Amino acid sequence: MRFKxxxxxxxxxxxxxxDLSYLVDSEEDSLSFYVNLGDELNSKGKIYYSYICFSKAYELESNYDDSLKAKIAICLSTLALKLNKISEARKILTETLDKDLNICSSKKGKLLLNYILVLKIEGNLDDALENILLFESNFNINDFNSFSLITLKANILKEKGLLDxxxxxxxxxxxxxxxLENKLVASCNILDIYMECDDLAKTKELLxxxxxLVLQYMNxxxxxxxxxxxxxxxxxxxxxxxxxxxxxxxxxxYDSAVCNNDYKTIDKCINSTYYSNTLSK
Known part of the structure; x- marks a missing residue:
């Protein structure tokens, strides 16, 4: 193998x-190598390693076509969000959206969705809702992951206190x-609201x-x-x-967070009283 x-x-x-070393010899240039290696690592759930590869691709000279620029920005901002690198995700998305790339509506929509998620995480809820309305008026929602968009909208409403x-x-x-996974994501969002409302009975009923379904999901x-x-x-x-x-x-x-390099959740687990209980067993 050569890595020089x-x-x-x-x-x-x-x-x-x-098993991915074949990419070193099969790609004609570094950019293609980084993008394809990043894709492969992402599909294997190796989020941080994928992030490193797409960061390398993003840093290269911008002499590639607009469609590839958009793909790299979408992948890198998505990975940055998963790794809780919010300011970096905002920088990538702002730079890319400001370029007004000549790309298909699908890629434009994905960039805007990630930007809306950044606004939501930063607490800019009114701006996030305004951009959702912009999205709904400019894109065909059926061309995108409507579950993600509607979930994001519901979570923004929750943050604004519109719990019902x-x-x-x-x-x-x-x-x-x-x-099945989507059903459980939505159910977990409901559980978060029930806990916020201190509603023990509804939480237990939903669990x-x-x-x-949870047992099926685990398999x-x-x-x-x-x-x-x-x-x-x-x-x-x-x-x-x-x-x-x-x-x-x-x-x-904890095991899932470690496997996926989810450092934010790892920290929450380590700071929990259950961490010492686990170590003592």
């Missing part, structure tokens, strides 16, 4: 993922989604209702939101004081 074209970080990634509206939207998503492959789902279930069972399930979902959360 790349730096120590990329060498380390290739050595730990030697948010719960209603999440319940519609549970009923209308054909994907009991979807216990079978699925390629789970995109498992860390977030397990963390909400951990919090929910702690809220109703079901200690056996608290420890079960604490361990699942």
């Amino acid at each position: 074209l790349y730096d120590s970080k990329i060498d380390k990634i290739l050595k730990e993922n030697d 509206n948010a719960v209603s939207i999440h319940k519609l998503l549970v009923a209308s989604s054909d994907k 009991d209702k979807y216990e079978t 699925l492959d390629n789970k995109l939101y498992e860390t977030e789902i397990y963390f909400t279930l951990f919090k929910s069972y702690d809220f109703i004081d079901d200690q056996d399930k608290v420890m079960k979902f604490y361990k699942l959360t």
Whole structure:
């Protein structure tokens, strides 16, 4: 294997993922190599390594076509958001949107969706809602992941204190989604609201209702939101004081966060009283 074209970080990634070393010789230029390696690592759930590759691609000279520029910005900003690098995601998205690239509506929409998510995380809720309205008036929602957009809208309404509206939207998503993971994402958003309202009875009722679905979900492959789902279930069972399930979902959360380099959730787990309980066993 030859790694001389790349730096120590990329060498380390290739050595730990030697099944991808064929990309070194198969690509004509560094940009294609970084993009394809980033894609492969992302599909394997290696978020941080994928982020490193797309960062390398983004830093290269901007002599590639607009469509590829948009793809790199979409992938890098998405990975930055997953790694809680919010200011970096905003910088990437702002720079890219300001360029007014000649790209298809699908890529424009994905860039705008990530920008709306940044606004929401930063607490700029009115701006986020305004951009959602802009999105809905300029793009065909059926061409995008409508579940993500509607979930984002509901979560913004929750942040603005419109809890009943948010719960209603999440319940519609549970009923209308054909994907098990989407049903659980929406259910976990409802659980967060019930806990915020200190509603023990509704929290327990919802946990009991979807216990079978959770067991089915745990056996699925390629789970995109498992860390977030397990963390909400951990919090929910702690809220109703079901200690056996608290420890079960604490361990699942921690293992998933470590596997996906979710440092924000890792910190939450380490700072939890259950971390020392786990170490003592």
